[in-house]
Amino acid sequence: MVFFKYKNAYRFRPCLLSCINSSFLSEVISVQKRLRLRKRQDFAKTYRHGKASANHQFVIYCRRVVAVEQFRFGISASKKIGNAVVRNLIRRRVKEIIRTMEDRISLHYDIVCIVRKPALELDYLSLQRSLLHILKRAGLLESSPPRKQS
Numbered sequence: 001m002v003f004f005k006y007k008n009a010y011r012f013r014p015c016l017l018s019c020i021n022s023s024f025l026s027e028v029i030s031v032q033k034r035l036r037l038r039k040r041q042d043f044a045k046t047y048r049h050g051k052a053s054a055n056h057q058f059v060i061y062c063r064r065v066v067a068v069e070q071f072r073f074g075i076s077a078s079k080k081i082g083n084a085v086v087r088n089l090i091r092r093r094v095k096e097i098i099r100t101m102e103d104r105i106s107l108h109y110d111i112v113c114i115v116r117k118p119a120l121e122l123d124y125l126s127l128q129r130s131l132l133h134i135l136k137r138a139g140l141l142e143s144s145p146p147r148k149q150s
Helices: 022-034 038-047 084-098 117-121 126-140
Strands: 003-006 009-012 049-052 058-064 072-077 109-115
Touching: 022 126, 038 058, 038 072, 038 126, 049 126, 058 126, 072 084, 084 109, 084 126
Parallel strands: 072 109
Antiparallel strands: 003 009, 049 058, 058 109
């Protein structure tokens, strides 16, 4: 049972997270944090020494870093794109797309994705295709997993 304070009164609210194994939840959160590129100096090094690839919706800078066990991913969305709500929406979509393609992206890379304004007009599947296209152009996708034959 979980009680939340709401307008100076405690009310019972069922909590979905209470039924999830805490070790599983901490593992999911740590995976996301581990894949994040956070520091300004890491962004700057990737811009300065990385290789750039672009299409109409995204610009991707990638830099090989042997010290990193997986890949780290950072997103940059300028104020030119829109207000905070719009920028955060596009960031969440891109993060989710990267999370679903996590096993296909090459290891030992720092990747910075700059979102361009035309990306706002696309739906989720088109964004996914566009990101897949730019990651292929940058050479960041490992060979695709073998298909299951039925």
